[in-house]
Amino acid sequence: MSVLVAAERSRGHGAGRSVLRPWLPRKVAPYLFVLPFVAMFVAFSVYPMLFTLRLSFTDWRGSGAAQWVGWDNYAYLLGNEMFWGSLGNSAMLWLMIVPVQVVVGLLVAVLLNNAKLRMRSFYRIAFLVPFVTPLVAVAQIWVVVFDQNYGAVNGLLNLVGLPDVGWLTTSEFAKPTLALLFLWKTTGFIVIILLSGLQSIDASVYEAASIDGASRSRQLRSITVPLARRTLMFSVVLQTLAVFQMFAEPFVVTDGGPYNSTTTAGLHLYEHITRGDLGTGAANSFLLVIVVMGLSLVFVRLLRTED
Amino acid sequence: MTTRTARPARIRAATTRALPTALGSQAFLLLLALAFLAPVAWALISAFKPATQIISDPLGLDLTALTLDNYRRMFADVPIGQGFLNTAVVLVAKGAITIFFAPLAAYAFAKYRFPGRDLLFGMVLITLMLPTIVLIIPLLLEMKALGWVNTYQALVLPGAVDAFAIFWMRQVIADVPDELLDAARVDGAGEFGIFTRIVLPVIRPALAGLAVLTVMNIYNDFVWPVVVASSERMATLQVVLSTLAQNITGNRIGADYATVTGELLAAASIALVPLLLVFVALQRHFINGILAGSVKG
Numbered sequence: 023m024s025v026l027v028a029a030e031r032s033r034g035h036g037a038g039r040s041v042l043r044p045w046l047p048r049k050v051a052p053y054l055f056v057l058p059f060v061a062m063f064v065a066f067s068v069y070p071m072l073f074t075l076r077l078s079f080t081d082w083r084g085s086g087a088a089q090w091v092g093w094d095n096y097a098y099l100l101g102n103e104m105f106w107g108s109l110g111n112s113a114m115l116w117l118m119i120v121p122v123q124v125v126v127g128l129l130v131a132v133l134l135n136n137a138k139l140r141m142r143s144f145y146r147i148a149f150l151v152p153f154v155t156p157l158v159a160v161a162q163i164w165v166v167v168f169d170q171n172y173g174a175v176n177g178l179l180n181l182v183g184l185p186d187v188g189w190l191t192t193s194e195f196a197k198p199t200l201a202l203l204f205l206w207k208t209t210g211f212i213v214i215i216l217l218s219g220l221q222s223i224d225a226s227v228y229e230a231a232s233i234d235g236a237s238r239s240r241q242l243r244s245i246t247v248p249l250a251r252r253t254l255m256f257s258v259v260l261q262t263l264a265v266f267q268m269f270a271e272p273f274v275v276t277d278g279g280p281y282n283s284t285t286t287a288g289l290h291l292y293e294h295i296t297r298g299d300l301g302t303g304a305a306n307s308f309l310l311v312i313v314v315m316g317l318s319l320v321f322v323r324l325l326r327t328e329d
Numbered sequence: 330m331t332t333r334t335a336r337p338a339r340i341r342a343a344t345t346r347a348l349p350t351a352l353g354s355q356a357f358l359l360l361l362a363l364a365f366l367a368p369v370a371w372a373l374i375s376a377f378k379p380a381t382q383i384i385s386d387p388l389g390l391d392l393t394a395l396t397l398d399n400y401r402r403m404f405a406d407v408p409i410g411q412g413f414l415n416t417a418v419v420l421v422a423k424g425a426i427t428i429f430f431a432p433l434a435a436y437a438f439a440k441y442r443f444p445g446r447d448l449l450f451g452m453v454l455i456t457l458m459l460p461t462i463v464l465i466i467p468l469l470l471e472m473k474a475l476g477w478v479n480t481y482q483a484l485v486l487p488g489a490v491d492a493f494a495i496f497w498m499r500q501v502i503a504d505v506p507d508e509l510l511d512a513a514r515v516d517g518a519g520e521f522g523i524f525t526r527i528v529l530p531v532i533r534p535a536l537a538g539l540a541v542l543t544v545m546n547i548y549n550d551f552v553w554p555v556v557v558a559s560s561e562r563m564a565t566l567q568v569v570l571s572t573l574a575q576n577i578t579g580n581r582i583g584a585d586y587a588t589v590t591g592e593l594l595a596a597a598s599i600a601l602v603p604l605l606l607v608f609v610a611l612q613r614h615f616i617n618g619i620l621a622g623s624v625k626g
Contacts, residue, residue, distance in 0.1 A: 048441075051520035055437035056449060058430045059490045066487040067456055070467030077467065084470075130361065133354045140355065147612060148362035151369055154608040154615075156549045158570040159597035163372045166590050172384030174371060181388070206365065214616060238350070267462050270551045274571055288462055295556075300466055307463040 078304035088301070095305035105306065107282060108290035109313065111197070115286065116265045118201035120258060123209050127257070130209075131216035132246060149210035157207065161274035164203045165190070193283035196276055200284050203271055208264070212257050219253025220246065259318045266314050287313070369601065376400070376598045380591030399591035400599070403573075406592055408561055409599065412569035415558075419484045419565060420547050426489040427543050428536065434490065435498035436524050440510065450499075456492035465556055472557055479560040487553065494539060501535040502528060537614040541607070545615075548604055570596050 046054070078095055082088035099105045134145055152160060167174045168189035176186045189199045223246070231241050247254070269288035272278055278285035278293075285293075287310055294303030375383050377395045403409065437443075438450050468487055469478075477483040505528060513523050529536065551567040559568055573593045608615060 046520045048520060049443070052437035052441035052443045052446070055441075055524070056434045059434035059495060060449065062486065062490045063452060063456070066468060066471075067459075067464065068452075070464045070471060071459075073467040073470070074463060126361075130358065133358055139358075141358075143612075145358050145362050146616065147609060148365050150608070150616070151605065152365055154545055154604055155369060155601040156551075156567055156570070156604065158549075158551050158567045159372075159600045160368065162570065162573065162593050162597045163368050166375075166383075166594060167368055167371065167387075169384075172387060172586070172590070174387035177387045206368070210365065269462065291462060292465075295466055295469075300470075303466050307466065311459065311463055 074304045074307055077301055078308055080301045082301045083298045084300055091301070095302050096309070098302065099305055099309060104282070104285070104290060105309075108285050108287045111283065111285055112266050112268065112287040114197055115201050115204070115268065116262065118198060119204050119265055120261050123205055123212055123261060124254065124258060126205075127209055127212040127216050128247075128250075128254070130213045131220055132242060134213065134217055135220045146214070149213050151210070152207045153210045157270050158274055160207060161203065161271055164199070164275050168199055190276055191280055193281050196280055196284050200271055200275060203275065204265070204268065207271075208261070212261065215257050215260075216250065216253055219250040222253075223249045255322060258321050262317050262321060263314055266310065266317070369605075372594050373598050373602075376591070376594040378591075380587040383590055383594065384587050399595040402588065403592040403595040403599075407569050407573060407596065408564065409566070409569050409596060411562065412564055412566040415481075415484075415563060416548060416566040418481055419554075420544060422481070422485045423489050423547050424540070424543050426485070427491055427494055428540055430490050431494035431539070432498045432502065432529065432532065432536065433524060435495045436502050436528055438495070439499045439502040440505075440507070453492045453495050457496060461488075462552070465552070468553075469556055477557075479558050479563045481563075483557045484554060484563070484565065491543075494543070497539065498532070498535070501532050505531050534614075534617065537611075538617050541611050541615045544607065545604065566600055570600055 077088070079090060079092060080088040081091045081094070130145075130149065133139065134142060136142075139145075166172075168176075170176065170186055170188045170191050173189070175189065179185070179187065187195060189195050227245055227249075228241060231245060236244070266286075267288045268286045269292060272284045272286050272289045273292070276284040278289050291303060291306045291310060294300070294306055374390065375387070376399050377397070378390070378399075379394055379396055380399060382389070382391065382394065438446060438453075464487075472478050472483045475482075509527055509531070510523050513527050518526065549567065550565075551571065554565045555568050555571060558564065564572075573589070573596050
């Protein structure tokens with residue numbers, strides 16, 4: 023509608039202008055259009071990237087002259103227990119989060135993909151509520167709900183006669199509790215992504231399969247999973263990036279404790295900054311990039327070669 | 330959607346057999362949905378309970394004892410009004426930049442051939458893959474060098490022209506028929522006029538999705554604001570919130586656990602309600618926004 027109106031309007035006074043040279047030549051226009059992006063990109067992405075790279079080979083505490091130390095920062099990190107520990111914590115969290123999320127997410131998406139399902143839009147809203155609420159707010163709610171002495175979760179356990187659990191105060195439970203927060207917060211988003219993959223599958227494929235007598239679970243295995251593989255792969259890569267960069271959740275909920283059991287790779291990186299050890303922090307950034315990109319490539323490869 | 334009128338008898342039989350599974354899936358979805366809503370609902374309700382009751386009886390609800398004390402104390406204790414104001418300023422400025430300049434760049438990438446285009450778009454793709462955390466240290470130093478620490482510029486400009494937004498809008502604009510643009514050109518429309526008068530109106534549904542997603546991201550953004558603008562005057566809503574939580578995890582000396590918990594739930598409630606309302610009101614745009622943005626990944 024508005025297009026027609028717009029076109030009509032430009033026709034009105036266009037007749038006289040078309041013979042004149044346009045004020046913005048067609049060859050120049052695209053450069054002007056990308057200019058704001060390029061300017062900000064160079065200022066706030068390219069320049070900082072190159073700066074980090076240089077910084078990672080120096081010893082610098084934020085003031086004075088930076089001292090060139092070659093590969094020392096990298097060597098220090100690669101031999102450092104805390105660095106490996108933080109990667110290990112992130113890997114453990116990944117194991118607790120991503121497989122669960124893919125299975126539950128796919129199950130929910132398949133159920134929601136049924137047009138005859140009652141209360142479909144209620145479910146879509148309900149599952150997305152944690153995703154749209156501010157992370158800091160929900161992380162705080164987590165702190166209160168999972169409190170060992172006064173929390174609602176232990177209150178529920180006591181109701182059925184179970185003892186208190188130190189959800190955030192013991193190193194065995196802190197990680198799963200954090201993983202649960204992440205699962206709760208982001209599974210709705212994954213459901214929507216997987217749903218988009220399912221909706222791109224033609225309904226006639228399923229109709230043909232049910233006429234041939236294929237059971238629901240058989241259909242899930244033989245049709246849904248293979249055809250939705252692209253979307254599955256996308257969500258696995260997305261969540262891998264997110265888990266290894268996880269920062270705000272442990273920062274607010276556990277501050278990395280108890281006994282560093284929830285010091286994620288992202289939080290560890292931040293600790294270098296707060297200590298003012300910027301050279302090591304920069305080197306840690308790049309090691310983390312290498313890990314994350316490597317993992318992403320592995321998953322892309324794994325999920326693709328099965329075709 | 331699909332019409333399923335005259336179905337063969339065999340399929341109808343299969344549907345009847347599927348009835349118990351349908352009930353099962355309803356029960357499963359309902360339980361899961363309640364579990365997803367419970368923490369937020371619990372916080373919204375508990376914020377109105379007397380602070381001591383929140384911790385002595387976290388599951389109970391005494392309707393006669395409901396109070397606004399937690400809110401009153403929280404407002405007195407932390408600069409949450411200032412936090413809202415700062416978030417609003419950043420939201421308007423950064424949101425406007427993203428929603429205008431990302432489609433503009435995307436338009437050039439989608440509809441023009443020019444030397445350097447592929448190189449520039451390659452940069453967009455690389456930015457998409459880079460963990461944002463890598464840029465935090467150097468960006469902070471850059472902000473220090475510019476004297477921008479604890480300023481609105483620092484909160485608004487970095488990340489304002491988001492690579493994901495460009496990537497997504499390029500897909501959307503590529504689907505706008507060239508004939509439409511050429512017709513406007515023949516009629517004498519300038520290159521920029523084509524963008525504002527043809528492209529933007531045509532892609533309005535996707536723009537709405539982008540707007541909702543952008544608002545959500547900016548409103549919830551935490552890492553960059555806490556690093557670059559944590560002073561009391563510049564703290565955004567999320568940063569103000571995080572200081573309250575640290576009073577608990579960091580064992581603020583002398584802080585009464587019940588009081589802080591009450592304040593915390595009040596603050597969390599007040600922070601999540603605006604976004605929740607926006608989300609429920611614009612739910613369709615939002616979901617379509619995510620769907621349209623993610624399939625291409």
